[in-house]
Amino acid sequence: MTSITYRHADVDGFKVFYREAGRPGAPKLLLLHGFPSSSHMFRDLIPELAERFHIVAPDLPGFGQSDMPSRDSFAYTFDNIAHVIERFTEVIGFDRFAVYVFDYGAPTGFRLAVSHPERITAIVSQNGNAYEEGLSDGWNPIRAYWQDASPANREALRALLTHETTVWQYTHGVPDAASVSPDGYSLDDFYLSRPGADEVQLDLFRDYRNNVALYPTFQQYFRTHQPPLLAVWGQHDPFFLPAGAEAFKRDIPGAVVRFFDTGHFALETHATEIAAAISEFLVR
Structure with missing residues (x-):
């Protein structure tokens, strides 16, 4: 039950790599990773949950082992990423599912929900x-x-794509940096160093403004549909503050919010604890 298989799906000619575990017929759980990672970030979480759920974790377009077509043939926007992942769920038969969203996975998953x-x-x-x-x-x-898509402002963001910054994202806010395996950030660094990957990521930095513009739409979805929601938050995240987790309760009064003494990549240090919280929440 806990064995993981590694597959590719043909999504209208787009190759999407994904990890799959659990029993078909069990409650479905879609895991969506963030920047600059891949489904590899779920390597510790999946075995913890595979006894209870049918799990699928794709690599987003342009990330990991999924296709990274040229920017001339594929516009790297979150709308397009969400469209590919939505079609991916249809291709593999994920018709009703819980969704785990992290970082870039959030505007992707919330678009699917809307x-x-x-x-x-x-x-x-x-x-x-x-x-x-x-x-x-x-x-x-x-x-x-x-605010200003100048070449200078674009170039300044290359600092966010360096090895040092990736390591910092993994270790900032973690009480003991020695508890963070180098495997995750080393693999991310490998993918970021591929030819053209830097320009893809800079395009997505630019397009992220459209995610913020959609926040009212996402919030209206929360208020209207009241999906059961669990927020499990690394409380020392340098990008997404605890206030963002607490805010879910404004639109979904029944939302459950849990904080963990760690940083942005909370699964690197608290996969077991987060898995336990997910199991309790989803089974209930």
């Missing part, structure tokens, strides 16, 4: 933001690029 609310059985948000108060000052260089 588009097809009847398909979403629950939401687990792990540092997956939908409120402006959840955005820290760490977004200021990216905000500058939203």
Whole structure:
């Protein structure tokens, strides 16, 4: 039951890589990773949950082992990423599912929920933001690029794609950095170093402004449909503040919010604890 298989799906000619575990027929759980990661970030979580759920974790377009077509043939926007992942769920037969969203996975998953609310059985948000108060000052260089898409502002964001920054994302806010395996950030660094990957990520930095513009739409979905929602949050995240987790309760009074003494990549240090919280929440 806990064995993981590694597959590719043909999504209208787009190759999407995904990890799959659990028993077909069990409650479905879709795991959506963030920047600059891949489904590899779920390597510790999946075995913890596979006895109870049918789990699928795709690599987003342009990330990991999924296709990264040229920017001439595929516009790297979150609308397009969400469209590919929505079609992916249809291709593999994920008709009704709970969704785990993290970082970039949040605007992707929330778009799926807005588009097809009847398909979403629950939401687990792990540092997956939908409120402006959840955005820290760490977004200021990216905000500058939203306001002025100059070559200088674009070039300034290359600092966010370096090995040092990726390591910092994994270790900032973690009480003991030695508890963070180098495997995750080393693999992310490998994918970021591929030819053209830097320009893809800079395009997505620019497009992220459209996610913020959709926050009111996401919040209206929460208020209207009241999906069961669990927020499991690394409380020392330098990008997504605890206020973003608490804000879910404004629109979903029954939302459950849990904080963990760790940073942005909370699964690197608290996969077992987060898995236990997810199991308790989703089974209930």
